[in-house]
Amino acid sequence: MNIEEEMECTGLKQELEIEFKNIVSKNHFQTLMNHFNITKENLKEQTNHYFDTSSFSLKAQRSALRIRKKEDSYVLTLKQPSGQHLLESNQPISKETLEQMLASDSFPDGGIKELIQSMGIDPELIQYLGTLKTFRAKIPYDGGLLFFDESHYLGTIDYEIEYECDDDKKGKETFKALMTSHSIPIVKTANKIQRFFTRKQDI
Numbered sequence: 111m112n113i114e115e116e117m118e119c120t121g122l123k124q125e126l127e128i129e130f131k132n133i134v135s136k137n138h139f140q141t142l143m144n145h146f147n148i149t150k151e152n153l154k155e156q157t158n159h160y161f162d163t164s165s166f167s168l169k170a171q172r173s174a175l176r177i178r179k180k181e182d183s184y185v186l187t188l189k190q191p192s193g194q195h196l197l198e199s200n201q202p203i204s205k206e207t208l209e210q211m212l213a214s215d216s217f218p219d220g221g222i223k224e225l226i227q228s229m230g231i232d233p234e235l236i237q238y239l240g241t242l243k244t245f246r247a248k249i250p251y252d253g254g255l256l257f258f259d260e261s262h263y264l265g266t267i268d269y270e271i272e273y274e275c276d277d278d279k280k281g282k283e284t285f286k287a288l289m290t291s292h293s294i295p296i297v298k299t300a301n302k303i304q305r306f307f308t309r310k311q312d313i
Contacts, residue, residue, distance in 0.1 A: 112208045114279075119137070120245065121308070122200065122201055122221035122222070122225075123199075123200045123201075123222070124199045124200070124223070125198050126192055126195055126197055126198075127189075127195050127196045127197075127198050127274065127282055128148045128195050128274065128276060128278055128280075129272055129273065129275075130225075130272070130273045130285040130290070131271065131272040131273075132269065132271050132272075132283060132297060132299050133268055133269065133270055133297055133299045134271055135269065136269055137268035138269075138292065139227075139271070142258065142271060142294075143258060143294060143312055145292070146249055146256075148247045148249070152247040153245035153246060153247050153260060154180075154245065154246055155223065155243060155244070155245055155246075156178060156180045156244050156246060157179040157210065157239050157242075157243050158176045158178050158241065158244065158302065159178075159179075159211075159308055160175070160189075160238075160239045160303050161175040161176065161211065161238055161239060162174075162187075162236065162237070162239055162307075163231065163237065164235070164237060167229075167231045167235070168231065168236075168291045168308070169307060170189045170230075171191075171229055173188065173190045173191070173229070174188070174189045174304075175187070175188050175222075175236065177203065177211065177304060178191075178271070179208070179209055182287070182304030183202070184202070184203050184205060184271070185200050185201065185202055185203070186200070186218070186222050186309055187200075187222075188199075188210075188225055189301075189303075190225070194278070197223060198201045199219050199221060199225060201217050201221055203218055203303070211236075211238060212313045214236075214237040214238055216234070217234055217236055219242075224311070238307065239282060239306075239307075239310065240264065241263070242303075243261070243262045243263070244260065244261045244262075245259070245260045248261050251273065251276075251284075252280060252284045253275060253276075254273055254274050254276070254284070255273070255274045255275075256272070257270075257271070257274070257287075258271060259272060261302060261305075261308050263305075263309065264306070264309045264310060264313060265309075266309055268304075270299065271288075271289075271294075273285040
């Protein structure tokens with residue numbers, strides 16, 4: 111669940127993400143799947159294509175750019191820091207635009223391009239860096255949404271539990287209680303694109 115921000119930016123839907131996440135072991139992931147009666151068949155595939163400049167200009171400003179493919183839809187998303195959370199700006203694009211960006215041929219016009227320019231970054235320097243596939247299930251949980259993510263990227267598989275809600279304090283308490291009730295240690299967890307970049311730099 112996201113809180114929509116009233117922002118004036120061309121062709122964009124902007125949302126403030128309040129989310130809590132935890133990397134878990136495969137065994138703990140399976141334990142929670144069993145607890146909530148989730149099977150492998152419930153995990154739906156989505157593909158994230160990641161972008162930045164060759165000098166990681168977006169990363170240097172704690173921001174990230176991706177295109178997410180879910181079934182036959184494509185959304186270009188810029189994530190920027192907003193207090194303790196992230197402001198997510200979303201712009202629907204076509205398959206043709208995706209192919210152009212994967213080839214680093216051009217950057218589409220619209221609100222995302224304007225935001226990147228406002229950060230002092232030339233959008234034409236943005237290039238494709240790689241792809242991460244996630245197999246995801248989601249369920250309603252205590253006034254928010256609970257996500258089960260199995261992610262594959264650069265020869266790595268990791269398992270993540272994520273909780274999204276509209277109340278920072280309550281959400282933190284709810285997520286901690288869930289992990290504690292299943293004896294799952296809470297560890298500092300980078301988001302997917304940060305994990306992707308860390309892995310990319312290691313290989």
